Amino acid sequence: MYRHLHRRLAQHVRDFLRQNYGVDLPSIVIEQPPKVEMGEYALPLAFELAKRLRQPPRKIAEEIVAGIGPIEGFAKLELAGAGYINARVNRAALAASLAAREEPPREVRPGKILVEHSSINPNKAAHIGHLRNAILGDTFVRLLEYAGSQVDVQNYIDNTGVQVADVVVGFLHLDKKSRAEIEQLTRQPRVDYYCWDLYARVSEWYGESNENLKRRAEVLHAIEEGNNQTAAIADMISVAVLRRHLETMDRADIEYDFLPRESEILQLHFWDAAFEKLKTGGVLFHQTEGKNKGCWVMRRAGANSTAETAELAEEDQKVIVRSNGTVGYVGKDIAYHLWKFGLLGRDFGYRKFYRYPNGHPCWISTTDGEPDHPHFGEVSEIYNVIDARQAEAQNAVIEALRGLGYNQQADHYTHFSYEMVALTPRCAAELGYQLSEEDKTRTYIEVSGRKGFGVKADDLIDSLIASARKEVDARHEQLSDRERASVANQIAVGALRYFMLKYTKPSVIAFDFKDALSFEGETGPYVQYAVVRATNIFRKAGLDPETFGKDGACPVSIEDFGKFLNDDSGTEIWELWLAASKTSYIVEQSIATTEPAYAAKHAFQLAQWFNNFYHRHHILTEPDDARKKFLLATVAVVRRELIRVLACMGISVPPVM
């Protein structure tokens, strides 16, 4: 509703300015006054107009206020401060439509959106950095779906790269396991943990001799080649670890629709098709001399040289095809992204790979798949949730699309960039890491998969559940073991997801168990608790919060809304209603700025206002019946909106806490 009124006000002001002043402002800035007593919206536009119209801002603002006339949903506009125009909404009308759950229609962008996230190398257990990626991506998917978009979720699997090759080397050459033994190990419940340690041991083993390092090249080559014993073993391992990743992420309510794999990009020759396009499109060109002799290179993204591509300086060249004819990572990524936009002219084979407990199927790429499958790819917009370190590679793909003339697609290609999760020095020390004097002064220490140094995702989730379980056990003796487990699980997921979402993307998270395991203050459980309290009020009152006030059956008249919201004592409660009206506005902002943290901040703030309200007003003992109904309507609306925002973050609410 807030978003709806915001738009109406902006449109009205824009029309008025065009008609009366002949000015066309591209964007009407609308913000909120510092205090709600001053109104719900503030327009500083008179300051901007002062120069153009050569008149003092106060005078312009005065004229606009006097001349603009009534706007539906608004009580009045007024002049404030040095020239602000503040708008007051009709509180009673807004509250009544919120209580009745009247949703203004929203315009849905046509076309499908593809979100790629997680993309974890299938060679070891997922860690907390992967959780940040997956939670950001999954939350963004939910935000898009809330806004009415159709979204496909993909998780790209690099099953033919060096990281998988490394664990294969570990199994075959370091531990000298047979195929049967490896197969046995992949059936272990936590094979990903086994690989985590093995990967660290292999990395160390490489350092012991160059002979060892040669094994890596051999294995990698065999995997890329395909159709051999080594490739089969690599596939067995990567599929087993991938399955573990899906299970881990499912614990945090994260699901995927499709898992495109690099092995199919190679075997279905996606690159050949892309290579032809890039050559004829003049994006790639062959180097005949210099450092990159024999390679196919493209212009490096951001290269400021204006030289013709054929005579680019070496530092502005990005090698796509090596002199030995093999294609690098960026080349494969270009082919993959041409496929995403339906520009490649080839498709994957598809087969069902995984079935979530809720019945949702997850598909995987294959060379010859099942005849009946959903249609993936050919989308109009993509978001790639990939950490900030890969910005240059992402830009290279975008530049390649542009070079081929696909500007519209390039414009709808968003690198959803975020910073890494590191560890506080204290946390690193707890994990047994030897800190140098320099390390101790740092605010954070980077994790290293190669060294086996980091916090595994499942370990963190286990700790969160154990910690939540302790609290639940202490409070709810009467509940069954199963019920307590379920509640603890919801709290753990709420704490985890909120923790990963409260930081804005460019902020490095310095991870510490103490912060992550906290259930108090600015946390997911704080918000969940507010909903539980709201639910309890209705339960004790013998009413259903879901249907209270819905479908025109509002027990509060519009006059009563006016009576309770308009006087001075009503302002404090009005602030809560206003915050509750903002869900769609916040979702829109989060999507436009690709920043889920706004949704998290909003959920917390709304819960905070609610808890304050909860303390000030005792609802069930309220003697005035009309006022009691009004307070109940307030609780019902805030509860509903909290649940909706939490749902966008993938956080559910337990029945009790």
Place this chain on the structure above:
RNA sequence: GCGCCCUUAGCUCAGUUGGAUAGAGCGUCUGGCUACGAACCAGAAGGUCGGGAGUUCGAAUCUCUCAGGGCGCGCCA
């Protein structure tokens, strides 16, 4: 060397397209459970928004510069 990001309270972070008196959480201190559950609430203390210059009616926000920190820049992925 080039490019991107960061620097706001003791600590961890918000501050949405430049706007009215810079905000949270944690921590510290004080107070509040015979109320709809205290995983909560109230109050106090705590700030040269890294330094400097500029643009503007107005700068934590934009530009330049200096300092400090991080990340990237491979015929790796």
